Amino acid sequence: MSEADIRVLLIEDNPLHARMLQGFLDEIHAPSFPVKHVDNLAAGLDLASREKFDVVLLDLVLPDSKGLDTFVRWRTHAPHVPVVVLTGLDDMGLATRAVESGAQDYLLKSQINAALLSRSLRYAVERVRARSEEWDSPMFRNAHQQFLKAAQVVDLDDNIRQRLLFPQRTQVLSLPFRRDGYDQVETVFGYRVQHVLTMGPTKGGVRFHHSVSLGEVAALAMWMTWKCALMGLPYGGAKGGVRVDPTGLSRREKQRLTRRYTSEIIHVIGPDKDIPAPDLGTGAQEMAWMMDTYSEQVGHTVPEVVTGKPVVLGGSVGRETATGKGVVLMVQEAADHLDLDLDGATAVIQGFGNVGSAAAEFLDQLGTKILAVSDVSGGLYNDNGLPIADLLEHARSGGLVQDYPEGDNISNAELLELECDVLVPAAIENQITAENADRINCKIVAEGANGPTTTEADEILNDRGIFIVPDILANAGGVTVSYFEWVQGTQNYMWTLEEINSRLKRIMTRAFHQVLQRSIDQDLDMRTASLVQGIERVTDAKLIRGLFP
Numbered sequence: 001m002s003e004a005d006i007r008v009l010l011i012e013d014n015p016l017h018a019r020m021l022q023g024f025l026d027e028i029h030a031p032s033f034p035v036k037h038v039d040n041l042a043a044g045l046d047l048a049s050r051e052k053f054d055v056v057l058l059d060l061v062l063p064d065s066k067g068l069d070t071f072v073r074w075r076t077h078a079p080h081v082p083v084v085v086l087t088g089l090d091d092m093g094l095a096t097r098a099v100e101s102g103a104q105d106y107l108l109k110s111q112i113n114a115a116l117l118s119r120s121l122r123y124a125v126e127r128v129r130a131r132s133e134e135w136d137s138p139m140f141r142n143a144h145q146q147f148l149k150a151a152q153v154v155d156l157d158d159n160i161r162q163r164l165l166f167p168q169r170t171q172v173l174s175l176p177f178r179r180d181g182y183d184q185v186e187t188v189f190g191y192r193v194q195h196v197l198t199m200g201p202t203k204g205g206v207r208f209h210h211s212v213s214l215g216e217v218a219a220l221a222m223w224m225t226w227k228c229a230l231m232g233l234p235y236g237g238a239k240g241g242v243r244v245d246p247t248g249l250s251r252r253e254k255q256r257l258t259r260r261y262t263s264e265i266i267h268v269i270g271p272d273k274d275i276p277a278p279d280l281g282t283g284a285q286e287m288a289w290m291m292d293t294y295s296e297q298v299g300h301t302v303p304e305v306v307t308g309k310p311v312v313l314g315g316s317v318g319r320e321t322a323t324g325k326g327v328v329l330m331v332q333e334a335a336d337h338l339d340l341d342l343d344g345a346t347a348v349i350q351g352f353g354n355v356g357s358a359a360a361e362f363l364d365q366l367g368t369k370i371l372a373v374s375d376v377s378g379g380l381y382n383d384n385g386l387p388i389a390d391l392l393e394h395a396r397s398g399g400l401v402q403d404y405p406e407g408d409n410i411s412n413a414e415l416l417e418l419e420c421d422v423l424v425p426a427a428i429e430n431q432i433t434a435e436n437a438d439r440i441n442c443k444i445v446a447e448g449a450n451g452p453t454t455t456e457a458d459e460i461l462n463d464r465g466i467f468i469v470p471d472i473l474a475n476a477g478g479v480t481v482s483y484f485e486w487v488q489g490t491q492n493y494m495w496t497l498e499e500i501n502s503r504l505k506r507i508m509t510r511a512f513h514q515v516l517q518r519s520i521d522q523d524l525d526m527r528t529a530s531l532v533q534g535i536e537r538v539t540d541a542k543l544i545r546g547l548f549p
């Protein structure tokens with residue numbers, strides 16, 4: 001089962017209706033709706049006390065309960081599970097009363113089809129999440145914990161501390177876009193968050209992912225602030241996102257959604273205001289659509305409004321692989337510091353997307369043996385080292401990692417615990433936690449993803465002497481080459497790949513040594529040292545600019 005799947009409990013006593021609904025649910029994918037069916041309320045309540053469901057499809061007229069009472073009894077026993085009520089034409093009044101009493105939606109049995117059902121269930125889940133979890137995401141908690149720890153170390157001015165905890169500007173959108181079936185309009189949540197406006201324009205990617213929330217985007221924007229400050233780039237942090245599973249969208253749907261998202265945030269972005277870039281679930285194509293939409297609105301072509309564009313539209317050479325390149329530059333510095341020869345060393349990489357695949361390629365070129373990689377399908381392990389060039393070909397032509405023949409299939413969890421010299425978590429957040437930190441078996445963790453390690457896990461890894469290159473340092477290659485792209489765009493002057501790579505190396509290596517020195521001088525772990533470095537720069541800028549009015 002994938003994380004995006006929505007677990008449905010169907011409580012319906014009419015076998016014909018139950019079969020029809022199950023049939024519809026089986027038809028739908030991305031997300032899938034694994035469903036359990038019972039035919040009376042007592043059995044439903046019993047099942048819900050033992051298993052977790054995301055939503056319940058509830059017939060109000062059941063053998064052991066009738067009318068609004070059915071809904072009330074459900075609510076009393078399982079208040080957190082959203083309810084979609086099933087109703088016949090003659091029970092409409094009842095369904096409306098259930099919605100007034102807190103049910104998320106009702107569906108007329110005679111009019112249900114797969115699309116309608118899918119949408120109603122998804123929205124029920126979304127609405128409940130939107131209300132309860134907007135700010136309160138695990139990532140935001142993680143970002144706050146890290147920040148507060150670093151703030152304590154630098155004895156940060158309390159006024160500044162309060163100002164930096166939450167983003168300066170947030171925009172929450174509800175975005176409609178047409179599905180390929182013309183009549184079907186989807187409405188999804190979108191966000192653009194600008195954390196600090198003090199340093200220059202704000203900068204940060206846009207992610208399309210089913211778990212995006214305001215808290216998650218705010219955490220990512222905050223990390224962008226520290227990352228840009230650490231690299232000395234003239235930006236504050238921003239981030240954007242749309243809560244949608246892009247793997248379930250056609251290319252045309254993605255284009256309409258991207259354009260609508262851009263036009264909704266058009267007043268807060270711009271080359272001097274806020275410059276989006278790719279992130280999880282978006283790439284050069286989405287940036288081209290964003291740039292085109294923005295340009296159409298202002299009446300002339302503005303390539304500098306986004307970075308990570310295709311090269312033909314003013315993108316920078318080297319941007320696509322820059323994050324992976326940066327990860328490997330940082331691994332090289334860390335290995336040097338630890339006296340580890342990367343030629344012949346071993347590495348494990350979680351994630352084989354934009355960051356993970358480029359990191360694998362560059363490490364492979366250094367002679368490091370890549371023991372395992374993974375993608376959404378799971379992990380692939382080969383004790384002799386995976387043939388990375390060929391595996392990249394396989395992935396580029398749409399193949400899944402686990403379908404590649406030369407290796408054994410392992411789970412993502414197993415992959416993280418493999419013995420190796422270098423572990424690169426380059427997938428999503430919250431992967432190294434208090435639960436598995438004891439079993440992580442490497443010398444260096446280089447965080448290609450944002451927020452892959454929780455605060456509790458951080459302490460365990462540090463105590464065990466594992467050298468961590470934290471996300472805001474390890475994955476800063478992306479935004480650094482984005483900065484180069486923006487500079488080239490504003491000057492209408494293009495640099496060569498050699499120039500890009502040598503400037504990238506200079507900036508990142510300098511940052512690494514500043515952080516390492518600070519961590520030694522002040523006896524700090526590498527993450528706290530990186531954060532302190534970034535926070536100090538932002539604090540200095542805030543204090544010297546003063547407060548308006």
Ligand code: GLU
Pocket residue numbers: 203204205206275276277278279280307308450475476478479480482
């Ligand atoms: N999304 C990338 C990051 O998290 C790149 C952001 C950018 O290039 O602006 O750093």
